[in-house]
Amino acid sequence: MAATRTTKKPAKKKKTSATRARSKPPARVPLVDYLVLGANGAYLRANECKSCGARFFDRRNACAACGGREFKKARVKSRGELVGFSIVHRAAPGIAVPFVSGIVDCGGTTVRANVIDVEADPEHVKLGMKLALATYVSGSDDDGTECVAFGYAPA
Numbered sequence: 001m002a003a004t005r006t007t008k009k010p011a012k013k014k015k016t017s018a019t020r021a022r023s024k025p026p027a028r029v030p031l032v033d034y035l036v037l038g039a040n041g042a043y044l045r046a047n048e049c050k051s052c053g054a055r056f057f058d059r060r061n062a063c064a065a066c067g068g069r070e071f072k073k074a075r076v077k078s079r080g081e082l083v084g085f086s087i088v089h090r091a092a093p094g095i096a097v098p099f100v101s102g103i104v105d106c107g108g109t110t111v112r113a114n115v116i117d118v119e120a121d122p123e124h125v126k127l128g129m130k131l132a133l134a135t136y137v138s139g140s141d142d143d144g145t146e147c148v149a150f151g152y153a154p155a
C-alpha cells in the first residue's frame with residue numbers, strides 16, 4: 001500500500017492592519033442607511049412619497065401623510081437652518097455632554113441631528129443659525145473600517 005504524501009504549502013504572509021492601512025484608505029460605512037457617502041461628498045437620502053411629496057428617513061409601507069404606497073429616493077439639501085434645539089447635559093455612560101440636539105430645516109425637509117463644531121451653550125447656538133451637513137468618524141473596528149456619522153455644523 002502506497003503511503004499518501006502531503007506536501008506542506010508555504011505559509012501565506014498575513015497582512016497586518018498596518019500594511020493594509022498603508023496600501024489603501026480604510027473602508028467607510030455610514031452609521032445610518034440614509035447617509036450616503038458619495039464620491040463628491042456626503043448627503044442624506046430620504047424616501048419621498050410619490051403622491052404628496054412627504055419625506056421619511058425610515059422605510060415605510062405607507063405614507064403617514066396621505067397613505068400613498070409608492071416612494072422614490074430623494075436627495076436632501078445639505079444646507080439648512082436650525083429651527084429647534086436642546087442642549088443635552090445628561091446622557092448614557094460614554095457619551096460626552098453637553099451636546100446640542102437639533103432640528104434642522106433643510107429646504108423643507110426636517111432633519112433631527114446633533115449640531116456639531118459649536119460650543120454647546122446658549123451664547124453660541126441660536127435659532128435660525130445657518131448649518132451644513134458634516135460627517136465625522138464615530139469609531140472603527142479591528143480591521144480599521146470606519147463608521148461615519150453626521151451632524152450639522154455652522155456654515
Ligand SMILES: [Zn+2]
Pocket residue numbers: 049050051052053054063064065066067068
Ligand atoms: Zn404621501
